[in-house]
Amino acid sequence: MATHDIVESLSSSNQKLQLKDFVWSANEWPELKHDDFCDEEDIPVISLSSGEDAAKMVAASRKWGFFKLVDHGVPDEVIDDITVWLNRFYDLPMEQKLKGARTGSLPLGYSASNVDYGGNLPWAEILQLLQSPQQVVEFATRVYGDHSHHHFSDAMINYMNAMEELGVRVLAMLANGLGLDNNFFTRHFLSERESTMIRINRYPPCPLPNRCLGLGSHSDPHTLTILLQDEVGGLQVCDDRNRWFGIRPLPNSFVVNIGDTLEAWSNGRLKSVVHRAVVNEERHRLSVAYFMSPAANTTIESPPQLMDEDPNKPRKYKTFTWGDFRNQLLKQRRVVGKTALHRYTIDS
Numbered sequence: 001m002a003t004h005d006i007v008e009s010l011s012s013s014n015q016k017l018q019l020k021d022f023v024w025s026a027n028e029w030p031e032l033k034h035d036d037f038c039d040e041e042d043i044p045v046i047s048l049s050s051g052e053d054a055a056k057m058v059a060a061s062r063k064w065g066f067f068k069l070v071d072h073g074v075p076d077e078v079i080d081d082i083t084v085w086l087n088r089f090y091d092l093p094m095e096q097k098l099k100g101a102r103t104g105s106l107p108l109g110y111s112a113s114n115v116d117y118g119g120n121l122p123w124a125e126i127l128q129l130l131q132s133p134q135q136v137v138e139f140a141t142r143v144y145g146d147h148s149h150h151h152f153s154d155a156m157i158n159y160m161n162a163m164e165e166l167g168v169r170v171l172a173m174l175a176n177g178l179g180l181d182n183n184f185f186t187r188h189f190l191s192e193r194e195s196t197m198i199r200i201n202r203y204p205p206c207p208l209p210n211r212c213l214g215l216g217s218h219s220d221p222h223t224l225t226i227l228l229q230d231e232v233g234g235l236q237v238c239d240d241r242n243r244w245f246g247i248r249p250l251p252n253s254f255v256v257n258i259g260d261t262l263e264a265w266s267n268g269r270l271k272s273v274v275h276r277a278v279v280n281e282e283r284h285r286l287s288v289a290y291f292m293s294p295a296a297n298t299t300i301e302s303p304p305q306l307m308d309e310d311p312n313k314p315r316k317y318k319t320f321t322w323g324d325f326r327n328q329l330l331k332q333r334r335v336v337g338k339t340a341l342h343r344y345t346i347d348s
């Protein structure tokens, strides 16, 4: 495939994109392939069933910012259903998917590739929805019509409910492992559930995987991310020596990672770590990221128990509200690497 060829899988009829539009700047080209894994360097696996200690979860979040969660209690059928319906959605003809495209009245929805990005276009189809049953039904009705949207809507709403329950458990364990009350974080979450967002990425097969990226290096600005990924592989994380490593897909697990807001809230005890998604030539890959967020007016300030010893600088971050941070992010078109939280860093 030549670089001026049209990329049909990511083009709508009024916007034809060519392969060259997706070639990234050379400093971003991935050296590791989607299935390059190394068992010496992979993130810890944490089981929820063994009553495994919260301390282990905190240790993983402190060192890696990431862990794999097994024995999580989310029923297989909830995961199977969402996987099937999302893949069927992405398999629809482009014109039908675009019925659910982002618009003024549906600011979240489907997008093939975001041309507003300018260069470094992600090799991905993306669907973003809030944790709002009404918005899910509105989106699905546009795409499937009044009579046929239920399969999609039900699968999505059940999945979001399961993620909320799991996320609350994880946040309670993290609080406990940090020596805080179990509800220190979670008490801010259930009053404004539509603060939380889901983002579904599907990366089509790519003829130039060593020059393109599904998603460039970034940290997640939210509190906690729970990621479901299929068996293909492509998630890579940057370690504390600035080296990339691949996360080997593990059946029946979720990948959990700490977002910027939780890093600030925990005074840097929990780390928000930069990651990216690489693509491959043969297979499409699905990943479903559930980004938990508290009510917009929640004050993000680390508690006295987590202050540092230095009396001149007990806290690493200024106090802010999640709503402020979110507004700042909306103004910024794109976050590259881990830059979003810097605006709140207290200089030494």
Ligand SMILES: O=C(O)CCC(=O)C(=O)O
Pocket: 199, 201, 215, 220, 227, 229, 234, 235, 236, 275, 276, 277, 287, 289
């Ligand atoms: O596709 C992946 O594995 C990563 C997705 C991700 O990092 C995101 O959506 O923020």
Ligand SMILES: [Fe+2]
Pocket: 218, 219, 220, 275, 289
């Ligand atoms: Fe991410």
